[in-house]
Amino acid sequence: MDFIDVHYPHLLSLYHEIYVQHNQTYWDQLQQEIETYAQEQQVCATVFFGKESAFAPGEPEDSSAPNVPDPDPMQPSLF
Numbered sequence: 285m286d287f288i289d290v291h292y293p294h295l296l297s298l299y300h301e302i303y304v305q306h307n308q309t310y311w312d313q314l315q316q317e318i319e320t321y322a323q324e325q326q327v328c329a330t331v332f333f334g335k336e337s338a339f340a341p342g343e344p345e346d347s348s349a350p351n352v353p354d355p356d357p358m359q360p361s362l363f
Contacts, residue, residue: 288299301307315331322329 285296285299285303289296298310302310311333315333318329318331
């Protein structure tokens with residue numbers, strides 16, 4: 285946070301909320317903004333951060349998630 289304090293002092297309180305207090309509000313708002321933009325542009329988008337995908341380092345992923353095989357790289361994709 286020292287780097288932020290020196291170079292971006294106007295963002296220090298936001299970084300403190302996100303990384304020290306673990307406030308999820310910023311990520312929730314950003315996810316909503318991305319999803320809204322994707323719908324407006326009529327594009328498929330997946331957000332890979334937020335409550336459902338945020339795991340602490342070393343924390344195992346959710347074992348209740350369905351086991352879906354990776355797509356075959358030789359098959360054509362719509363995306």
